[in-house]
Amino acid sequence: MSSGIEQKRIVIKIGSSSLTSRHGEISQRKLEKLSDEIVSLKDAGHEVVLVSSGAVAAGYRKLGCLDRPTLLPEKQAAASIGQGLLMETYSKLFMSNGYVASQILITRSDFLDENRYKNVRNTLNVLLERGIIPIVNENDTVTVDRLKFGDNDTLSAKVASIVEADQLMILSDIDGLYDRHPGQYKDAKLIQQVNQITPEIEAVAGDSESTVGTGGMRSKIEAVKIALASGIPTFLGNASKDQIVVNALTGKAKGTYFNPEKSQTYLNQKKKWIAFHSHPEGEIVIHQKAKNRLIEENAHLTLSGVYDVKGPFKKGSVIRIRDHSGREIGCGVVNISSKELQTLTKKVTHPSFDLTIMECKDFVCNQEVLITV
Structure with a gap:
């Protein structure tokens, strides 16, 4: 990566299907690929927050389940196993390259209260300023439905807003936003640039075909709305593509780029909390x-x-x-x-x-x- 690139604060969201094997277990190869690309960003001087899914998918086999659980207690138990496995792997991979990773588990209630919201923001800022890689996930082991974000797409947009990120990258198992469902229509075309979320854009946002993750394309568009309202450019792309993270930063990656309107006035932190996080x-x-x-x-x-x-x-x-x-x-x-x-x-x-x-x-x-x- 060119040393002339402006240093940025980047939030990267990675979906469950992009971290696990066909059998639902952690894929060492996929995690190594992701961590290597994040290390490239860190070596270039960028700050990175990773919002990582995969705890339930990583842990349910160790719980003794043959298939991904559907009952909440089993999901939470699987997450308690999988989150530890994920962090252990991330920590080893980043430490081998000279970087320290930290774990932050969040529930929606942490954002509902303004003081706790400020504490989350302050913690993230200290970690980033010290060169640490915060790894954020929803605290699935204790979260009840009414306090869930629903998916990590929404969580990543809220995290990007709270740290005032320069860019949000949402990576999954699809190349971006298509004008038609690519799994159903062979002539579906990738929409490369979007400057405004219109009703037409929302109408073409179908669901993901992944059976591992929880967030479909509609949830990603909702996350993009939050990011754009905070003035944060957002990229949707396929995590499996070579150097997707590095190329997305320079605008060279295949995917959909969402750019906020330059003429818009964006919200300060107080108004962000009122708009996106309060109840x-x-x-x-x-x-x-x-x-x-x-x-x-x-x-x-x-x-x-x-x-x-x-x-x-x-x-x-x-x-x-x-x-x-x-x-x-x-x-x-x-x-x-x-x-x-x-x-x-x-x-x-x-x-x-x-x-x-x-x-x-x-x-x-x-x-x-x-x-x-």
């Missing part, structure tokens, strides 16, 4: 005039703009804001509880009795983030 607890309905001031004039939301309150929610909670038609306008942090707000709205009789219930810096408009928050 709205209630909602309020606001008047049209308040909606216009909030969106067009970037003004605070005051008590007089509130039409209805649907709780319960506490002071400091993230809530949804809707207009009279029921359309969701966005989300924001409220500085008053639903109980207090319901009481105060009944007392508003003239404009002089008013107070700020949400500051504009704590509000994220749906149109701004391009996805439903």
